[in-house]
Amino acid sequence: MSNTQEGDMLRECRPCESSQISCTPDSRSISEVVRGRVVENEPLARYTAIGVGGPADLLVEVADEDDLCALMRCVSTHGLPWTILGDGTNVLISDQGIRGIVIRLGEALCAIDVDGQRMTAGSCAAISKVADVAAEHNLAGLEGVGTVPGTVGGAIVMNAGTHRGYIDEVVTAVSVVGASGEKMVLSREDCGFTYRSSRFQTDRSLIITSVEFTLRPGDGEAIRRHLEDVRKHRLETQPRGRSAGCFFKNPPNSSAGKLIEAAGGKGMREGGAVVSDTHANFIINENNATAADIRRLAERVRELVREKHGIELEYEVRILGEWQEAAS
Numbered sequence: 149m150s151n152t153q154e155g156d157m158l159r160e161c162r163p164c165e166s167s168q169i170s171c172t173p174d175s176r177s178i179s180e181v182v183r184g185r186v187v188e189n190e191p192l193a194r195y196t197a198i199g200v201g202g203p204a205d206l207l208v209e210v211a212d213e214d215d216l217c218a219l220m221r222c223v224s225t226h227g228l229p230w231t232i233l234g235d236g237t238n239v240l241i242s243d244q245g246i247r248g249i250v251i252r253l254g255e256a257l258c259a260i261d262v263d264g265q266r267m268t269a270g271s272c273a274a275i276s277k278v279a280d281v282a283a284e285h286n287l288a289g290l291e292g293v294g295t296v297p298g299t300v301g302g303a304i305v306m307n308a309g310t311h312r313g314y315i316d317e318v319v320t321a322v323s324v325v326g327a328s329g330e331k332m333v334l335s336r337e338d339c340g341f342t343y344r345s346s347r348f349q350t351d352r353s354l355i356i357t358s359v360e361f362t363l364r365p366g367d368g369e370a371i372r373r374h375l376e377d378v379r380k381h382r383l384e385t386q387p388r389g390r391s392a393g394c395f396f397k398n399p400p401n402s403s404a405g406k407l408i409e410a411a412g413g414k415g416m417r418e419g420g421a422v423v424s425d426t427h428a429n430f431i432i433n434e435n436n437a438t439a440a441d442i443r444r445l446a447e448r449v450r451e452l453v454r455e456k457h458g459i460e461l462e463y464e465v466r467i468l469g470e471w472q473e474a475a476s
Contacts, residue, residue, distance in 0.1 A: 175206055181222045184254055185209040192245060195252070196236035197297075198431075199390040200439040202245025202469065204231075212256035213325065213357045220355070221329035223249060231468065232355050234272070234302045238392055240446075242469030243439045253301075257357055262287075265363050266320070271301030271356040275308065275315075278361075279375060288366025289318040295378040297393065301356040305348040306464075307341050316341035321360040327353040344397060344464075387424040390433040395446060396461040404461055405429035408449055411456035418445035443467070 179186045186208050192201035210216040223230050229248030233239070257270035260278055262285050269278045279294020292313030293303055302308070303315045304322060319341075322334045332354075340347030348354060396404040408414070408428035416423040419441030424430040431442055431449075450461045 178206060178208060178219070178222065178249070182208060182210055182215050182219050184211040184215055190250075192233075192241050192250065195233060196239055196241060196392070197390065198236075198240065198392040198442065199433050200243070200437060200442060201239075201241030202243045202439075204246050204248075204250035206249045207252065208249055209252045209254055211254045213323075213331070216251070216253065216325050216355065216357065217329040217331065219249075219251065219329075220325055220327060224328040234299045235274075235297075237298045238302060238306070238464065239466045239468055240392055240439055240442060242467075242471045244470040244472055246469045251355070253355075253357070259358075265365070267361045267363060268358055269300045269361070270358050271299060271304075273300050274298070275300050275303045276375075276379075280372070282361075282363055283366075283368045283371040283375065286366055286368035287363040288371060289313070289361065289363040290315075291371055291374055292317075294375055295382065300359050304339070304356055304359055305346055307344050307346050309344075314341075314344075316346070318361045318363055319359060320362045322356055323358045323360075324354040324356050326355075331357075385427070387426040387430050387432060389424075391424070391430045392465045394429045394464050395431050396429055396450075397464045399459050399461070402459070403429075404453075407453050407457055407459060407461070411452045413449050413452050416445060416448060416452075418442070418448065421445045423449060439469075443471070 175186050175188045186206065188206055189203045190207035191203050193199050208219060210219055230251060231246050231248065232251045253272045258272040259270045260273055260281050261268045262281065265287060267278065267282060267287070275296065275298055276294055278300060279290040282290050292309040293315045295310065296308055298308065307314055307316050309315055316336065319336045319339065322339055324332050324334060326332060348356065394404065398404050405428045408423065413423050414425050414428045420433060420435035420437030421441040422432050422434045423445065424432050431445055433442065453459055453461050
């Protein structure tokens with residue numbers, strides 16, 4: 149997997165249909181509940197790696213886990229729709245934006261702590277930084293995921309990793325906040341990890357706040373060299389420019405990028421979006437592409453691979469927001 153699409157943790161929850169209160173969030177009332185930043189009609193393009201995305205009705209940046217609990221209690225009481233947004237490396241948000249509240253987690257949830265062979269990392273911490281800290285303490289186990297972009301929370305959602313290992317292999321516990329503001333701690337088994345997936349992709353009522361890892365003794369210098377070599381290789385072999393990382397999941401025993409290339413997909417264009425000539429599983433926002441451009445191009449790529457290989461590519465990026473325009 150080349151991106152923690154992942155990545156990036158971004159999920160939606162529908163409002164309570166029985167609520168008699170308007171689902172349009174009010175910045176003043178939300179500001180009375182949380183200590184973090186609250187902004188109305190905030191464009192989301194600046195928060196995504198691919199650089200597209202319309203406005204959120206309300207963007208709320210919670211200060212810490214307690215702030216998040218307070219917000220979710222308010223959200224639950226009033227039946228407001230909400231979306232949790234990570235670092236935006238694995239998402240495609242529509243040009244129409246996202247209705248309701250978009251939640252971003254604050255700096256307090258980026259902390260990293262080491263206690264013997266156990267590490268605890270906030271969900272906002274960069275997974276690459278966590279792997280670097282582990283190497284500094286001569287701890288092994290995160291090499292497989294420590295070379296991909298994205299946050300700890302996103303890596304858990306997508307069960308990120310490479311041939312050297314996946315994140316679920318070293319997870320001991322995952323702390324979450326529920327949709328009603330309650331704190332919970334889930335075991336590894338509770339998380340339902342499978343190949344590049346977890347329960348968090350379907351259970352949209354849980355927000356990851358921190359993760360506990362159990363690592364093993366290792367050669368810190370050798371781990372650092374490995375991480376540096378892989379990151380250098382990625383820079384040399386993966387395309388530059390604004391992208392969401394790998395757009396499609398690799399089918400069993402195959403490579404999405406190779407399938408697209410073999411089908412003649414490299415260089416395909418739609419508006420300002422283009423399939424990379426460097427790696428065909430990357431769609432680049434080359435010339436002020438819209439989200440609609442990117443999604444239409446992605447659907448054309450899927451159709452091409454379906455016709456040439458008889459294989460249905462699945463999205464690895466998360467598709468979010470209101471899509472009033474046709475994707476095809």
